[in-house]
Amino acid sequence: xxxxxxxEALLDSEKAMVKFVKLIMAEPDIARLPLMIDSSRWxxxxxxxxxxxxxxxxxxxxxxxxxxxxxxxxxxxxxxWSCGSGDAV
Numbered sequence: 648x649x650x651x652x653x654x655e656a657l658l659d660s661e662k663a664m665v666k667f668v669k670l671i672m673a674e675p676d677i678a679r680l681p682l683m684i685d686s687s688r689w690x691x692x693x694x695x696x697x698x699x700x701x702x703x704x705x706x707x708x709x710x711x712x713x714x715x716x717x718x719x720x721x722x723x724x725x726x727x728w729s730c731g732s733g734d735a736v
Contacts, residue, residue: 649677650706651695652685661691668698 649671653664664686672678684695685706692705710717 648681648683648704650683650685652707653691654686654688654707660686660688661694664691664695665698668695672698672700 651664651667651671653660653667664684668682668684671682678700681701681703682695682699683704683706684692684699686692686695687707689708692708696703696705708717
């Protein structure tokens with residue numbers, strides 16, 4: 648499993664994640680491996696999942712902001728789960 652995280656203050660995380668995932672998916676030997684998308688930003692996760700062939704795992708979905716904030720973001724979570732990924736909260 649390849650764990651990919653692009654959460655860095657000086658990066659456009661969403662753009663960097665999408666570019667990297669597309670590069671990986673273009674390499675047949677690497678594309679066979681499962682990917683773990685690691686980001687605390689829902690938009691980065693969703694954008695990456697849309698580029699992945701096959702199943703993946705989402706990491707770093709957190710309850711650190713509280714359960715209410717998490718539940719408010721659940722519509723984005725539904726989009727994540729509709730991509731067929733597993734998740735680690």
